[in-house]
Amino acid sequence: MKKDTEGYIPVTGGNVYYRMTGNGLGIPLLVLHGGPGGMSRESDPLRMLGDDRPVIYYDQLGCGNSDRPDDLSLWTVERYVEELEQVRQALGLEEVHILGHSWGTMLAAAYLLKQPSGVKSVIFSSSCLNARMWERDQRNYLKELPQETQEIIELSEQQNTTDSDAYQDAMIQFYERHVCRTLPWPQELLDNMKKTNHTIYGYMWGASEFTVTGTLQDFDVTNRLNEIKIPSLFTCGRFDEATPKTTEYYASLVSESELYVFENSSHMPGVEEPQAYADKIRDFVNRQY
Template sequence: MKHLSEGFVPVTGGNVYYRKTGDGPRVPLLVLHGGPGGMSRESDPLRELGDDRPVIHYDQLGCGNSDRPEDLTLWTVERYVEELAQVREALGLDEVHILGHSWGTMLAAAYLLEQPKGVKSVIFSSPCLNSSMWERDQREYLKQLPQESQDIIERSERENTTDSAEYHQAMIQFYERHVCRLLPWPEELLANMSKSNHQIYGYMWGASEFTVTGTLKSFDVTDRLHEIDMPSLFTCGRYDEATPNTTEYYSSLVPDSEFHVFENSSHMPGVEEPQEYSKVVREFLNSQAK
């Protein structure tokens, strides 16, 4: 597999970085990273699929190696959808498969509901397609934390002290159970987390994974998922924030979609079970006509 190219694409608000891996003959795969405010991973096992098809990652505006404007009006689902269309056009992705992870599934769904041409299939990896259902599921998980941690979280959120060290420590306990169970966390994951754009995350999402206070608080596309008329795969980890029950429910709303659980993962099967993750994605994509 060879590393084909990397560069920048102009989009509304600035330039975004992309990395294109592999030169396989099949229809390219475009990967939408999580966040909001996250970034693509250099060691993403999906890059192994480059022998089948080009795999394109890009850092959304404000993230990773892309420009980092501080204009809050840029951080809307609508502009991210526009950005996705601009990336596709600039890179000549007339036909494409799309994989979104976490927040990337919100972006993928919003984009697909615009009925763009040329999308051959979609993979919703650890999806969040209804913010209130997501928050409900995390609240159930929080009940499994030590009572002291639950009390710290409740008090910090009530008193608006979510920037405190004790809240951060309670948050880490949750993350080690439901975000990435591979301990210690890989250096790249820690580095990427430290590079996250916390302004975007806080503005669009909130203080933590389990409390939605930002502009995505009312996000819900469940009543329109039936409009997605293409081969679709929904995946999650057994211990995922995107719980198996909720992910399977989303899957049930998309006609003829497939559903898969990674038994030894939480929210990052690409980190926790990289070989299995790339294998499942490869098999799904290769089962399509292209």
């Protein structure tokens, strides 16, 4: 596999960092990271697919190694959709497979509903396609935590003290059940979480995973998923924030869809079951074009 290609692409509002792995002859796979406000992972197991096809990551504007402008007007689904198209154009991705993870599935769905040309398949990895359903599912998980932990989370959010040590400790209990069950967490994951752009996360999402108060609070594309007519794979972990039940519901709304659950994972099967995750995505895209 040849050395990665890295660079920057001018988009509306600034420049975004991208990295391309591999020189396989297949149609490239473009990865949309989670968040909002997250970043791509240097050790993402999908890089193993580079022998089959180029695998391309980019840090969305305001995230990771990309520019971080201080302009709230930039943090809209519409601008991120525009940015995705600008990345495709800059890299000459006339044909492409798209994989979105978490918030990246919201972005992928919004993009696909514009009926762009050349997208051969889509992978919705740990999807959130209805913000209120996501909030409901996390609230149900919250009820499974110790009563004391529930009270700390509720009180901290009511009193706007979510930067307290008690709240952070309570959230770790949730994260270790439903975000990443591989303990201790890999250092790269810890480092990346520290780099999260909390301004974007708070503005677009809200206080926490189970309190949606941002601009995405009414995001819901479930009534339009039937407009997606390309091969689609929906994946999640057995203990995922994106619950198997909700993920199965989303998949039922897309005509050419498949569903797969990683039995030993929560929200990050790429960390928790890296080989199985890479193998499943490889199998799916290799069966397309």
